[in-house]
Amino acid sequence: MLISILSYMGIASLYTKYFKIKFTHSLPTSLSLIIVFLYISAMIGALSLATYFLYILGIASLFIYAYLDRKELTLYLRQYLLEITVLLSVILIYAFYTKDAYFSSWDDFSHWGVFSKELLLSSAIETKTMPTSILLSHAHYPRGPAIYH
Structure with a gap:
């Protein structure tokens, strides 16, 4: 989870530098x-590859940004230290x-969790062998929103 957040911050900082906009607007x-x-990657069956690519790109961008703009980063860290500490603690x-959480009943977590798990395992939006495509109760649910998880 922390890797995802660091990667996201790195991509947002890359976007900030490239388009010269405020960091809060780039988020x-x-x-x-x-x-x-990620959605397009899932449609072509390359979700896992795209995920790892974004992780590497984001973390590399974050380290490059931290190295090249040390003074600005130090200023931001001093200014937002409390918020960063609270966010990371939460x-x-x-x-x-x-x-140790598991799917135990029919709720949003267990419903969309199954779709997210299948997306990660199959690296595609939907295939004929997915259990949720076989079950009639899941047949008409869109798979795309599970990418948000």
Whole structure:
């Protein structure tokens, strides 16, 4: 989970530098581009490859940004240290709290969790061998929103 957030911040900083816009404006735009890229990758059956590519690109961008703009990064870290600490603490607490979670009943977590798991395992939006494409109760649900997970 932490790798995903660091990668997202790296891609947002790359987007900020390339288009010369504020970091806060690049966050929703870069997230939208990431989702579109992952959706297209899932349609062609390359979701796993695209995910690893985004992880590497994002973390590399974050380290390059941290190295090249050390003064600006130090200023931001001092200015937003409390917010960063609280955010990372909440993420770590949530990760430890849910590390042993499993699908136990019919709710949003278990419903969309199955689709997300199948996306990761098959690296495609839908194939004929997916259990959710065989079950009649799942046949008409769109698979695309599971990419948000």
